[in-house]
Amino acid sequence: MGNVKKTPFYEKHVALNGKIIDYNGWLLPVQFPQGLVEEVHDTRKRATIFDVSHMGEVSVEGKDAEAYLQKILVNDVSKLKDNAIIYSPVCYPDGGVVDDILIYRINSENFFLVVNAANTDKDYEWFQENLFGDVRLQNLSPEYAQIALQGPNSKSILQELTDIDLDGMKFYRFQADVSVAGVNSIVSRTGYTGEDGFEVYCKNEGAQALWDAVWEAGEKKELRPAGLGSRDVLRLEASLPLYGHELSREITPLQAGLNRFVALDKPVPFNGQEALQKQKQEGISRKLFGLEMLERSVPREGYPVMAGDEEIGWISSGSYSPTLEKFIAMAFMDPEVAKQEEEVQVLIRKRLYRAKITKMPFYRRD
Numbered sequence: 001m002g003n004v005k006k007t008p009f010y011e012k013h014v015a016l017n018g019k020i021i022d023y024n025g026w027l028l029p030v031q032f033p034q035g036l037v038e039e040v041h042d043t044r045k046r047a048t049i050f051d052v053s054h055m056g057e058v059s060v061e062g063k064d065a066e067a068y069l070q071k072i073l074v075n076d077v078s079k080l081k082d083n084a085i086i087y088s089p090v091c092y093p094d095g096g097v098v099d100d101i102l103i104y105r106i107n108s109e110n111f112f113l114v115v116n117a118a119n120t121d122k123d124y125e126w127f128q129e130n131l132f133g134d135v136r137l138q139n140l141s142p143e144y145a146q147i148a149l150q151g152p153n154s155k156s157i158l159q160e161l162t163d164i165d166l167d168g169m170k171f172y173r174f175q176a177d178v179s180v181a182g183v184n185s186i187v188s189r190t191g192y193t194g195e196d197g198f199e200v201y202c203k204n205e206g207a208q209a210l211w212d213a214v215w216e217a218g219e220k221k222e223l224r225p226a227g228l229g230s231r232d233v234l235r236l237e238a239s240l241p242l243y244g245h246e247l248s249r250e251i252t253p254l255q256a257g258l259n260r261f262v263a264l265d266k267p268v269p270f271n272g273q274e275a276l277q278k279q280k281q282e283g284i285s286r287k288l289f290g291l292e293m294l295e296r297s298v299p300r301e302g303y304p305v306m307a308g309d310e311e312i313g314w315i316s317s318g319s320y321s322p323t324l325e326k327f328i329a330m331a332f333m334d335p336e337v338a339k340q341e342e343e344v345q346v347l348i349r350k351r352l353y354r355a356k357i358t359k360m361p362f363y364r365r366d
Contacts, residue, residue, distance in 0.1 A: 007053035008145045008207035012215075016225050024118040026054040029227035039230035040237075040322040043193055044365075047151035048226035049214060056120030056141040057201065058113040064133030065109050071270050072130050073103065074253060076263035080105045085172045085188060087261055090126070091272030095252040095279060099123050100243055102190065104174055112176075112186070116243045130271070145207035149214060150197030150234075153221040158198050160217040162187065166198070181213030192231060194238025194363055233319050239290065239330065239361035245301060245316045246288060246330060254279055255332065257288045257360075286313060286332040290360040293327035293346070297353040304347040305331050305355075312337045315346065321362060328362050329355070 006027050013020060018029030028051060031039065042048050060069060069077045075088030082105055090098040099119040104112040115123045124139045131137065149158055159166050161181040166189075169175065174188035183206035191197035202210050215223065232242070241247050246256045253262050254276055263270075264277055293299055299318030304311050318329030333344070338357055345352035 005054075007051055008204050009051045009053065009147075009211055012208075012211055013051065013225070018225065018227060021228070023228055024054065026117065028054060029225070031227040031229045032225045034224065036227075036229040036233065037322040039224065039226040040233050042222070042224040043151045043195055043226060043230065043234055044323055045152065046222040046224070047149060047153035047157055047197075047218060048224050048230070049211075049218065050148040050150065050226050050231055051146075052148050052199070053145040053207070054117035055146055056115040056117060056123065056139070057144045057146075058115060058124060058127065059138045059140055060111040060113060060127075060135060061138075062109055062133070062135040064135050065111055067268070068131070068133060068135045069103065069111060070266065070268045071132075072127065074262045074270060074272060074276070075103075076266050077103060077105075077111075082107050083173055083175060085174055085190060087172075089247065089253040089258060089261060090123070091253070091270075091276070092249070093271055093275065095254075095272045095275035096249045097243070097247040097251060097253060098126050100241065100247055100253075100258075104176075104186070104188065106176055119243060143203055144201050145204050145210070146199060146201045147211065147214065148191055148193075148197060148199045149218075149223075150191045150193045150195050150226075152196060153218075153223070154195075154197045157214065157218045157221050157223060158187070158200075161213050171196075180210060181217075183207075183210045183213075185210065192240060193234035194240070194361065195234070195365055232317075233321065236317050236319055236328065236330065237321050237323050237361070237363040242317060251332070252276060252279060255284055255287055284335060287335040287338070288316070288360075289313075289331055289333050289335075289338050290358045290362060291315075291318075291329040291331050291344070291346070291355040292358045292362075293329070294343070294354040294356055296327070297346070297348050298327060299329035299331075299346050299348070299353075299355070305333055306345045306347055306352060307337050307341050310337070311347075312344065323363050328358075330360070333357075 313333030
């Protein structure tokens, strides 16, 4: 297993009979004995706990912290208030995506960034390359553990362990220096599943106590563990992008349909601004659409999408959806053709399977 890393919760997963895989250099559970389908149902109906300690954390501090973030983010961070969070792609000058990240504003001179696990080192190098002014960067990733508590029961489970009013915490808000079962934590009302839920960050030394307390509080509320497999299906049902699939060095945020997170008219220039403005003016040749399979077949990443004899795109993510009980996919397609067609075909092992173009997200919680 070479230089793979273990999170502070590794032994917990082993004890729960999680099926452990190497995910981007981390030993993490892909699923637990109840299986992926049950994990999805548990998240939608009750509550699940995910180990997301492999995610990266970077602090940005200093007098010019906000101005610096305005340059490297495509979203407008000047609108962010203290204890609020925004989502933003980070772009190269040509509009390709370095990563998509969350920005937590503690105050105007102190921000906490959450980056994708596989991109942590690359992101940190990019942040350093673009550094200017009075800004201090610190890669805190090795010090932090993170759990995601997701599903309708997550609030009542977490509320037993903390004095802060979780009801009063809106979506995409957070509080730092919160005691959760005596462990100093950052608590945010965020997640990657399309459900209500919370993400809790703490230093590694408090991680096991945090997990045990959440697990104990969750026992009478049917809390279950969940792995990477169900997390991927849940985010697909909610039509949330995954770096390397819906965003990449080659795929811009506009192609991924993330226009509302791209402040093209931001008063200060930012990385990728000109390229993205140009792309918007000239039109986008491939754009992200939702597909629902009309015949029983699994639409996997990379499968071609056809309109008659013409290849008009490819699948970026696809799976069976336990919540909707159908096979669904996100696909990059030629928007001109997609607008005219209600139905397309997906080429799977030399055979064409019918699919209909559908609105996203596939699943929206009531």
